[in-house]
Amino acid sequence: MGWAALAASPPVLAEYGYNLQVPASSVAHDVFQLHNLIMLVCLVIFVAVFSVMFYSLLKHRKSLGHQAAHFHENTTVEIIWTVIPFIILMGMAYPAAKVVIDMKDTSNPDMTIKITGYQWKWSYDYLNDGIRFYSTLATPREQIDGSAAKGEHYLLEVDEPMVVPVGKRVRLLITANDVIHSWWVPALGVKQDGIPGFIRDSWFKADTIGTYRGQCAELCGKDHGFMPIVVEVVSEDDYKTWVAKKQGTAHAAAADNDKTFDVAELVARGEKVYLANCAACHQANGMGIPGAFLPINGSKVATGPIADHVRVVLDGRPGTAMAAFAGQLSDADIAAVVTYQRNAWDNKMGDAAQPAAIAAARGGAAEAAAPAAQ
Secondary structure, three states: OHHHHHHOOHHHHOOOOOOOOOOOEHHHHHHHHHHHHHHHHHHHHHHHHHHHHHHHHHHOOHHHOOOOOOOOOOHHHHHHHHHHHHHHHHHHHHHHHHHHHHHHOOOOOOEEEEEEEEOOEEEEEEOOOOEEEEEOEOOOHHHHHOOOOOOOOOOOOEOOOEEEEOOOOEEEEEEEOOOOEEEEEHHHOEEEEEOEOOOEEEEEOEOOOEEEEEEEOOOOOOOHHHOEEEEEEEOHHHHHHHHHHHHHHHHHHHHHOOOOOOHHHHHHHHHHHHHHHOHHHHOOOOOOEOOOEOOOOOOOOOOOOHHHHHHHHHHOOOOOOOOOOOOOOOHHHHHHHHHHHHHOOOOOOOOOOOHHHHHHHHHHHHHHHOOOOO
């Protein structure tokens, strides 16, 4: 009865540092219960097998005068040691299969979110609400470099968390843009690989309002540990307020694409874009990582023709870790980060890219890709 009570108390057990997180969804609760059940079965088998083994070693040792028995084959024993493990395995397979089937049942969702993994961030597309944004690590570079004390949520904090309403069935469509990533939030019972060229799905329904943290669980590159996941579960009213705010922000960002900025505005905005998207590889000082990532400070790209610079940021460099940002950043953000790179550190080019030039560059790429009229 004592073991059964413990197995039925996940919030209590999960407080221990070496146990699973407190379940916050029905799937996570089922996974936790299954984990406890299987561990108990393994413990019973361990105690039974080693008890018999040690009893035999102690009571049938040569020093007590026991003689080794000589026998060959015993049909009854062979049947017993075949049937009992089979029954145990079937007894574990039934609840495990129920949990797995439930985890894979993504039918009848209340909302659907497409998640795409990048090196090293996540994008979230709310297909029902027309919202799209990127979520990147928010831990300050000073903490990562060791020049400042580590925060409470070191490497587990983001600038834009995923927000969902409590009690709603959320379907997740998970993929990746470059290499294999894995979206994992233990408290919600979700762990699904994102594979380039494929869309995998999963789901959860959060039972409790709160903040739940996870990480990419796939070794996806040198900064694998720098792409955390944060899910904010809020009330339905708070979710509606958040949706309205995000939609307003999206409209404002679209309006920025039609503006003309002065150089100081672009540099200030570009620094934020650079730190969020480029500093992981090229470093905050623009010096890159020798042997891995080229520097931007003094580079031929950042000090060469601005049109070539824009093209590299838009299209990336195929065959290298340099990603294409055409689908990740707005025209205004690309103009800002190009301007920042050309005027930061020792570059001091004094020129600037405007959103209209980025839009024109995108159009030129589309025209070049279009087939010629016959």
